[in-house]
Amino acid sequence: MPGNPKVLISGAGPVGLTLANELVRHGIPVRIVDKAAQRTDKSKALVLWSRTLELFDAAGYVQGFLSAGLQAHGAQISTGKQIVARIAFDLIDSRFAYALMIPQSETERILEERLAAAGVTVERTVGLSGFTDRGDSVEAVLTGASGDSETIQADWLVGCDGAHSAVRHGLGLAFEGSTLQSHWALADGHVTGLDRQDHLHIFWHRDGILAFFPIVGDRWRVIADLGPAADGELHPDPTLGEINALMAHRGSPAIAMTDPVWLAAFRINERKVKEYSRGRVFLAGDAAHIHSPAGGQGMNTGMQDAFNLAWKLALVIEGAAKPALLDSYSRERSAVGDLVLKNAGRLTELATLRNPLLQDIRNTVLRFAAGFPQIQHKVADQLGEMDIGYPDSPLTAASGPVANGPKAGERWPHRLAEGPGGCRFTALGLPDPVAGLAAKFPNLVTMGPACDPIDAKTLRLIRPDGYVGFTGGPQDTARAEAYLAALEA
Structure with missing residues (x-):
């Protein structure tokens, strides 16, 4: 044992x-x-999104996933007849600016x-x-x-x-x-008729959503909503014929699936x-x-x-x-x-609108918004989970304005691997205060690499999971020490 x-x-x-x-x-x-x-x-x-890949990278074992996955560089939303919007994952603010399909x-x-x-x-x-x-x-x-x-x-x-x-x-x-009052179909199989293998293809048809997610080669995941469901009602798993009929109707007659690996019906829970x-x-x-x-x-x-x-x-x-x-x-x-x-x-509510007037308004608004690079960037970062932070955490502390770069509670964008097994805070800033913190709290703090001159004006403590815990000026060493002393056993 x-x-x-x-x-x-x-x-x-x-x-x-x-x-x-x-x-x-x-x-x-x-x-x-x-x-x-x-x-x-x-x-x-x-899918493994950008922020997750960054964490595996900092831990030292992202390569296994990268070797086994497919990089998707964007998503295309259409009605089947015209493009509503394109989202470029290349805009994600990460060294892994894509969705890894695996x-x-x-x-x-x-x-x-x-x-x-x-x-x-x-x-x-x-x-x-x-x-x-x-x-x-x-x-x-x-x-x-x-x-x-x-x-x-x-x-x-x-x-x-x-x-x-x-x-x-x-x-x-x-x-x-709750459990959403709708039925959904899932199919995993070999699909022909989609022209961008490194993109997600989403069809907002009048009768419901149809979405394609690349896996490897010509294998794709297909998801479609099947309409309203009553409490406790179960839908039988779809057949290949039903999936192909859905794809032809909501997508294009040129799209077809063969050799399905998995066919299933499901309900969506939000709990x-x-x-x-x-x-x-x-x-x-x-x-x-x-x-x-x-x-x-x-x-x-x-x-x-x-x-x-x-x-x-x-x-x-x-x-x-x-x-x-x-x-x-x-x-x-x-x-x-x-x-x-x-x-x-x-996202689910938007994708499953049934009212034709609301669908037209949705499509018009999205088509307009997608034309602004800053909105594209924000959407891409949200998908990649780059916008996640801990502004209200008890581990987040700031002393005065930050000269440059992320604030306390925000993600630190650079790789700061301490080495195998390391789980200490990384101190960044001018050499003297950084060395002092590492010496005083050796079990909690390690010295980070030299910063550029602008970043060096800010004293930072980067958490082991890559978020900024403390920010202050070089003169705020005593506050940084108090922050660490509150954590130290």
Whole structure:
């Protein structure tokens, strides 16, 4: 038996695997269990956005995803007869200015193989059947496929176990929200008749939306709404003939699918918990929030939950930071979850308008707005999750105006990898105050690279997840020390 870990992770989807990899990278012993016998073989969540790629890059293992994925450089929205708008992903303010299209099955494979190379194996057909927060540890009961149970002690428990999370149920947290009153169809197969292989193609037809997302080669994901649904009503999975008829009617008779890999009908849920943690137990990913697939941000948001939580757990477990640091996780990520839920809901509402007059108004307004580069840029950054920040976090502090560059709470745009396992703040600014902070707080701070002369006028502390925690002038060293002293164990 692997024994008692520092962190027990329930759920080995993309979010759980990301969290496990990050904790192991920081030197934290983990166990990760999943009741499924094997990882998914479906394409499911299909895109890694720019901000997620930046985080994997800073962690040192983005290349595996880049090698397995397809870069999509834009999206085209049309009525089937005329172009409504084109969105250029090249405008995303990132070194990864594109959407990386990669099936979830591949994402999980890459993460699981990396974890195995680090000596941690996902324990399959093992489910979390119960847990108790003892105050100084979590007692958890793991049950295998044979029915045999094992009781273990972990310092912390994280539920990455999806929309039907056993951890969330165990905490008794309400999953507030609703199921949209509409049916949807999904098809994953080989498609001909689309002329831009590196673009998303979205058709806003009078009768409903039809959307195409490239995967690899001539393989595409197709999504279409099928109209209103009653409470509890289930729609049968579509046939290939029905999908081809939808594509011909809403898109073009030239578009056709063969050899489908996956055909399914689904409903859209929009739900979220208010609290992402309670005591020594945390929620991340779909266990905490589920959204419309519009924008493709659900998995990315969950992975960013994992990055946010991992460095905080690592610093607390190592004894470098006070346990109170972990209180910031729920506050920060719940606010992000609210934002993503709202944005995805708005996109879905726009795409599924049924009134012809409202459709014409929508199309006219979007066609006009898309002509402004600044609006294009804003939309691209929102899709890439580059606009996410933590302005209201307890970890965000500023002293006076910033001479140049990001403010406290905003993303730091440059790669600042400390090296394998590193999870300290990076101090940036003039050499003397930066060196002083690194010397006084060696377990929390490392010196960053030299800044350009303008940036050097600002003293910054960059969090391990690439967000600015503190900003001030060179004279604000005492305030920076107070900021770090409040975190230090």
